[in-house]
Amino acid sequence: MKILVPVKRVIDYNVKVRVKSDNSDVDLSNVKMAMNPFCEIAVEEAVRLKEAGVASEIIAVSIGDKACQEQIRTALALGADRGIQIETESAPDALSAAKLLKAVVQAEQPQLVIMGKQSIDSDNNQTGQMLAALLDYPQATFASEVKVEGDKVQVTREIDGGLQTLELDLPAVITTDLRLNEPRYASLPNIMKAKRKPLDVKTPADLGVEVGNKVTLVAVNPPAERQAGIKVASVSELVDKLKNEAKVV
Amino acid sequence: MQRESMEFDVVIVGAGPAGLSTACRLMQQANDAGQELMVCVVEKGAEVGGHILSGAVVEPRALDELFPEWKAQGAPLKTEVTEDQIYLLKSGEKATKIPNGFVPKTMHNHGNYIASVGNLCRWLAEQAEQLGVEIFPGFPASHIIYGDDGRVAGIGTGDMGLDENGEQKDSYMPGMDLLAKYTIFTEGCRGHLGKELIAKFELDKDADAQHYGIGIKELWDVPADQHQPGLVLHGAGWPLSDAGASGGFFLYHAEDNQVVVGLITDLNYDNPHLSPFDEFQRMKHHPLISQYLQGGKRVSYGARAITKGGFNALPKMTMPGALLLGCDAGTLNFAKIKGTHTAMKSGMVAAETIFAALTGGDEGGNDLTAYGENFKNSWVYDELYSSRNFGPALHKYGTMIGGALNFIDQNIFSLPFTIRDNHADYAQLKPASECAAISYPKPDGVLSFDKPSSVFISNTNHEENQPCHLKLKDSSIPLMQNLPKFNEPAQRYCPAGVYEVLENDAGEKVFQINSQNCVHCKTCDIKDPAQNITWVAPEGGGGPNYPNM
16 A cells, blocks of 8 residues: 655744744744654654555655755655655645645555644644545544554544544545654664655646645734733732723723 | 664764865865765754854855855855954943054954854755765764774764663664764864863873863844944953953844844853853943844844863874864864864865875774874964964953953064963862852843743753753762852853752752753863763754754
8 A cells, every 4th residue: 555645844843933024924044944743743654554564655745945855855764665846936825735735646546645734834734634625535634543454544533522533435635633653763774775765856837736826925923922020019909900900800 | 673883984973164074075085086985974963053153253264275166156154244343341331442453463354254153054064965975963973982992983873762761762763883984073162072082092181271161142133223234343351350250252243134242251260150141141231232232132042162272272183093173172263263264174184184094095093193294284273373372361361461462472473482371161160158249130131131031042952851961970069069169150150051959848959950951062061160060962953953053
């Protein structure tokens, strides 16, 4: 069975996000970038399915400029077999990404697409759902457990207040939640080997997809800074301030 | 799981200016000669440049030699210095500008660039990879591998996935042995492996005691009308002079409405109440500094120790199977307050020495003493030799007289004698009871800040459940010796709040090490009066993630 794992290059979760001074976007100049943590979980799940003998090949795909090859290499070091970079100048919106991924699915015919439920940069939580809809595949989002049995897959989902187990016919799209697994470290020998694994570069035109973002980023604003607190001398002063200054009681 | 091993021609520890220049120069020669050469660089930071912190005004001399077309190749040296100003700060309000004619010529920066050395390293790493160098960020060299005959045979990278007791977690991944004909140590100031090599091979037996400073730096976005790209300010005096300490500040106007500001505190200070962090924070309120920062916003913070002993303290740089280069050895030119160009050149000379040896049939493992000769014939040697008195003069005679001697030495005639300062920095502290306490003003949250909010914007992170990377040789010393005698100075010299003396519920004092805050500056390893703290590399990828520093 072939598994396709889309991975996204995002700002590293350790980095304190800063907004550009003109509020046009988040400042990404010389900032550490990394694979989106949910995508890392997706890669790990695919690798575990391969180690269990369920999957035979793992393809990692990413969309973006040349820099995103770094994240594809990371996926290859973690155990993916080959990579595809879809070269675009800027980050596509969720629908464009889903359309590009749909074209890759149609070309590669994987039985399973495992991807992060959302990326930690834009937090959209849309691409997996859109991809499943465009392909007319069954989907299971927020997976915390994945079991493949024959031509079906059982997915346990994290839902409000409990767990839900679904059974899907393959091929299907699964998006990962945080508790699905704990990704491994890429070892140095595997990073070295990953440099020699095949990585194809394709353009949207190669895939026959026209990319046109329907969503435009207008402005990014940091949250208002918290004001310093004050000490009050007595309960009555507190009550007075709550009543007359904060006007909450 | 077993450790794997792999053999290279050259393994380089640390992707800074020295290490990357060595790598680039090695591959340039190999590619020109059509010869195969396996060169790899390991780097403890999660990415190249993420652990680099420097001023910096960069002299492009070494870069001109390494990549003559660096401008066309897009090296991030964009802001040429347009104006140099030097001040003596006399108090929290007053400053005297030193007339240009009285400034040692080493302090003139015509033709130099204001740059982020982190970004320079990111660029050098790209060039190195294009030349065929393998670079592995996120993999610290944790130990040295010695051959049976005692030569350096390579390094081992650290294990990943150990818990705080050193037990294997589910995610355990053993490190790897990287063996090499020659191993290059370019860890920067006070590298933990370099320290071991200096001791083991007695590399410093003919050198004076090494001297250090701690540089604390911030990057600010400032309003456009306060920004003069290319303007460079240096100075000394207040606030360190109040505590009898020496050092100096820098303030550079870089590109994109950004200003970098920092304070270097010489680590030979004797008052254990001194806090380099708080000295820097209060310094920013001086009108000379605050005029450029007011209305701006602090973007990043970091700290790093500096090796500043210069020529007199420079150890032997070669040993069987290995070389110690750049700030790991101490090639910084303190008279210029610059180390990037000399570190790069020390690496380029090493690359030429190694390549000549390997093509001459050298099988590795030798003490490449030819390096000493080649280094001596390079301009780095001349530069360091002619500046040899600069630091010791300031240490011995203070900023005024020492500064005057330096002016004579650098501008009028070279002093025919060498001034020496052979007192180790850690041994300088006087008992706390004999020194005036220092009361630092509370940070205002606008110009000055506290340690936690500062460390926060250094993007520092360490995997929480891992062995502590700050090792105490004797765990009783902090509370039994350092606390009564020096009021445990680690609480103050650490710029990241790693060391705390707390009281537990029973009212007993507890020495706490918040190792996850560590910004890898190495000051504790240098300044602890008992030399009781050993900094070792934590799990790969841990530490600060400096952007543009």
